[in-house]
Amino acid sequence: MENFIAHNPTKVHFGKDVVGQLGEAAAQCGKKALLVYGRGSVLRNGSYQDTKDQLDKAGIEIIEYSGIKPNPIVEDVDKAAALGMEKEVDMVIAVGGGSVIDSAKIIAVCITEQCSGWDVMKELRDPVRALPIMAVLTLAATGTEMNAVAVLQNNQTMEKFGYRHPVMFPKHSFLDPNYTRSVPANHTGYGIVDLVAHVLESYFGYGDASLSDRFAASVILEAMEYGPQLMRNPDDYLLRARIMWAATNALNGLLSYGRLNGDFTSHSLGHQLSLLYDTPHGASLSIAFPAWMKHMIPKVGHRLEKLGRDLFGDPSAGGTIKRLESFFSEVSCPVRLGDIGVGPDQKDEIVALMNRNECNGKNPDNLLNDLDREQIVDLMFEA
Ligand code: NZQ
Ligand code: ZN
Secondary structure (H helix, E strand, O other): OOOOOOOOOOOOEOOOOOHHHHHHHHOOOEEEEEEEEEEOHHOOHHHHHHHHHHHHOOOOOEEEOOOOOOEEEEHHHHHHHHHHHOOOOOOOEEOOOHHHHHHHHHHHHHHHHOOOHHHHHHOOOOOOOOOOEEEOOOOOOOHHOOOOOEEEEEEEOEEEHHHHHHHHHHEEEEEHHHHHHHHHHHHHHHHHHHHHHHHHHOOOOOOOOOOOOHHHHHHHHHHHHHHHHHHHHHOHHHHHHHHHHHHHOOOOOOOOOOOOOOOHHHHHHHHHHHHHOOHHHHHHHHHHHHHHHHHHHHHHHHHHHHHHHHHOOOHHHHHHHHHHHHHHHHOOOOHHHHOOOOHHHHHHHHHHHHHHHHOOOHHHHHHHHHHHHHHHHHHHHHH
């Protein structure tokens, strides 16, 4: 077991109508809020209006920045931060999915540090503080609502990666499963894969943490039991709630305590697909993770065997991968590059970008070289 600090300062408000508590929370952070959202889904599912009503009631002035795209880009962060600086806002409130919340986190740092988003991402700053961040989550997937990570994309430098800093824990996150009922089938599936992928990344991290292993199996079992049911019953509140809470717990630290870190190689490989083809995050993982696991059997076979025993009562590494891959298909996610319209003629550009960005994870035992990456991409094409 590795040494660790368990600390998570985010106050999570979970359940029906919890946004009713936002006004009071925001009033403690100041008088002017930068309200950030995406391309309009929040206007249709009620989350925007409920948030706005709360801020109005609390007498908080609202400055809006909308249009954050999925796989968010640093340009939007810089524009929103410039607006926040000009208007001297006191807090940043994100309404939306992971892309919006991640953007809000970096915006909150840029405003206090008076710097660009990419400077923050590249660790050219060591922020002392960020503006208070609040999140109204509308999509169950990333876990960003209860962690200190933000992932941004830079289409100029062709890089996408995560940045973590404790100042970026949201102060309050509001999780009303009702807002997620409007998430379309494809993004519901991507979210389920993403949460399972986070569990797997933690599971393949460096270090022996038996309790975390047990938590990992529980969260995957929850997703495997209720995910397919949710795909068939997208309007079911309880199923939405179960998946939402599973997603939060998949990446809020709980599954990593006792390990040096998660692995996150599959995330890094998947980010290159998002850079090249704007592949949604969950879809990039349902393709990358099975390929990575197959390639890594010589190194992580014993972990796959343990996982198979815990999840399926079957200690076979190959069988575990097969069952996880079938599960990804069951929640309507692609498992090969061909499923997203990427052909073998595109192999070279994928491998080149992965190698240029030196895709690797954080487990020193599982590092990849150029040949590994090429072989993993071959597995992403495999019939
Ligand atoms: O733009 P809008 O109109 O809001 O539509 C969004 C978007 O098109 C839509 N949507 C969100 N809530 C909805 C809804 N549509 C209908 N009803 C609702 N209630 O869904 C689409 C996808 O949204 P997005 O925010 O991009 O999805 P997600 O939450 O999966 O976030 C993905 C981003 O998070 C990063 C990913 O890399 C990706 O950039 N990640 C962040 C992590 C973190 N901060 O800890 C960890 C993850 O591993 C991940 O890397
Ligand atoms: Zn993820």
